[in-house]
Amino acid sequence: MEKFTRLRAIAAPLMRQNVDTDVIIRIERLIEADRARLGEHAFEAWRFLPDGSENPDFLLNREPYRRAKILLNGVNFGCGSSREGAVWALMGLGIRCVIAPSFGEIFFNNCFQNGVLPVVLPAASVQEIADEVAGDPAERLVTVDLEAQQVIAPSGKVHGFEIDPLRRTGLLEGLDEIGLTLRRETEIAAFQARDAKARPWVYRT
Numbered sequence: 466m467e468k469f470t471r472l473r474a475i476a477a478p479l480m481r482q483n484v485d486t487d488v489i490i491r492i493e494r495l496i497e498a499d500r501a502r503l504g505e506h507a508f509e510a511w512r513f514l515p516d517g518s519e520n521p522d523f524l525l526n527r528e529p530y531r532r533a534k535i536l537l538n539g540v541n542f543g544c545g546s547s548r549e550g551a552v553w554a555l556m557g558l559g560i561r562c563v564i565a566p567s568f569g570e571i572f573f574n575n576c577f578q579n580g581v582l583p584v585v586l587p588a589a590s591v592q593e594i595a596d597e598v599a600g601d602p603a604e605r606l607v608t609v610d611l612e613a614q615q616v617i618a619p620s621g622k623v624h625g626f627e628i629d630p631l632r633r634t635g636l637l638e639g640l641d642e643i644g645l646t647l648r649r650e651t652e653i654a655a656f657q658a659r660d661a662k663a664r665p666w667v668y669r670t
Contacts, residue, residue: 467580468639469611472561476607477524477533478595484538485545486572490554504552504557525558529603537595540564540588543572548593552579562609564591564616577632578641582609584616594618606629611636 494506511523521528525533536555543551543564552575555563561581566588576583587592597619600604605619610634611633616624636643640648661668 466641469561469580469582469636471608471610471612472534472582473606473608473645474534474561474590474602475529475532475602476529476535476537476564476598477602478537478598480537480539480595481656482539482542483544486543486548486551486569487545490548491549492548494523494554495548495550500550500553502557503554504559505557507511507554532559533602534559535562535564535607537591537598538563538593539567543576543583544569547571547575549575549579552576552581556581563601564593564594564609566639577635580636580639582611584627584628584637586616586624590616590624592621594624603666630665 488508488510490503490507491509495507498506508523508525512526513522514520521527524530541565546595549615551572562584563576563581564584567585568583568658573583594607594616598607604628608617609615610617611628612626614626616626616631618624
């Protein structure tokens with residue numbers, strides 16, 4: 466998994482509420498498309514017109530937002546189904562950080578397993594950053610510093626955020642839950658050795 470430490474990038478103010486995972490990636494694309502190509506189908510209903518051409522009114526189809534690595538959103542982003550492919554699709558678009566007032570719980574958890582940082586900030590703070598970005602998005606970059614747990618707006622204003630310490634470590638080191646567990650492999654082996662002596666019947670084959 467790719468590490469996440471500090472990102473300074475274009476931020477796209479999508480700012481839509483209740484964006485569900487079915488909108489982020491349609492279910493049939495998870496059957497038909499290779500994981501590496503899911504980004505081509507992200508937000509498909511919004512990105513493309515019925516004839517297959519790009520919708521010029523959709524934010525992520527316009528420069529410089531098509532190069533955004535940070536997504537700014539309204540409440541309840543990633544609600545709906547539990548599909549992990551929604552995170553894969555965002556990654557395929559180049560998104561490494563999603564900032565919103567709240568997230569769908571399963572989507573939120575899936576982000577940490579795939580190297581995407583979901584940041585929870587108050588709605589007023591997200592809107593404030595979005596307003597700053599809109600004037601000149603190519604120059605008014607947003608910085609997300611996971612080590613300091615801060616989002617730095619183009620103006621320099623700092624917005625602190627909270628994150629579970631173990632998940633923070635996982636992203637900083639590029640480790641999912643399995644990787645974090647394997648860091649303690651020596652401790653696990655020592656416990657099993659002690660436990661095998663104390664309860665040998667458990668280990669009989």
